[in-house]
Amino acid sequence: MPEGNEIHRFAERHAAALAGKRLRVDSPNGAFPDAEILDGRTLKSVEAVGKHLGYVFGRDLIVHVHLGMYGDFWEGQMPLPPEKGALRLRMWSKTDWVELRGATDCSIFDEEKWQALLARLGPDPLQEESDPAPGFAVIEKRATPIGLLLMDQTIFSGIGNIFRAELLYRARINPMRPGKEVGRDALKKIWREAKTLMRAAMDDRRIVTTRATDRPHPRGAVQDQEVHYVYRRHGKPCFVCGATIKKQEMGGRTVYWCPECQKV
Incomplete structure (x- = not known):
């Protein structure tokens, strides 16, 4: 599932290409029957919050998109490519096109x-005005594992499975630790690093969370x-301590951690 960095990247790119323009809109596979309502209207803006996108054509004409596990956009410059696959929504101007599947x-x-x-x-690390304090307050009252709380979009929005695993590793916090035992200072660090790492991941669609000094090849x-550090590295040695990275199911998703660097 795309995480917040990818959603905000789509919003920026689609706004730059299509906002302020009168668009043609259709649904080649018929899965978005309201396409004809939008055809010929001007796209005013594209908003991103957490894992949700809103294409604003008017006050009561906002196309909500949640990509889920399998959704994705294709995009490019005119002319339109041949229709391919389960093409649910297509929007285009005289110069650019966007397709959703x-x-x-x-x-x-x-x-x-x-x-x-x-x-x-919850507050979104990629929105500059977001205040994380309400999310901190919820976590500090909960006995629920922090690994579950970080994936709860009502607490913080946009953090997904990769960032969950990597932020907890960088904070040296075991994902099974109860939220109320994490501490405000650690939560502030997680929030700061989420803002930095997710913003960096917007630039090139690559999530890099390791520090150069911790990599086997620190140069280049x-x-x-x-x-x-740990995401999908189960069974491999930790870059920092050499312990074997572990994994287990948590809330329907797989969580990864180092048993030495992230002791409960």
Whole structure:
């Protein structure tokens, strides 16, 4: 599932290409039947919050997109490419086009429904004005493992499985530790690093969380096998201490950690 960095990247790119322009809109596979309502309208803005996108054509004409596990966008410059695959939504101007496939949701929200969605979401590290204090306050009261709390989009929005694993490793916190035992200083560090690492990941669609000094090859370009400390590195040695990285299921997803660097 795309994490917040990818969602914000889509918002920036699609706004730059299409916002302020009168668009053609269709749904080649018929899975977005309201496409004809938007056809010929001007896209005013593209908003990103956590893992949600809003394409604003009017106060009560907001296309909500949640990519889920399998959704993705294709994009490019005109002319339109041949229709291919389960093409759910297509938007294009005289110069640029965007195609959506496989999303969990693609539907029109009115302003009330959009605001209700935003009200349910926690602070987003990629929104400069986001205040993490409400999220900290929730975590400090909960006995739930921090590994589950970081994936709860009502606490912090946009953090997914990769950043969950890597942020906890960098903070040296075991994912099974109860939220109320993490501490405010550690939560502040997690928030700061989420802002920095997620913003960096927007630039090139590559999530790199390791520090150069911890990599087997500290100089030169980051090698693919060195971009993460623990995510999908189960059974391999920790870059820092050499212990074997572990994994287990948590809340329907796989969590990864180092048993030495991240003791409970």
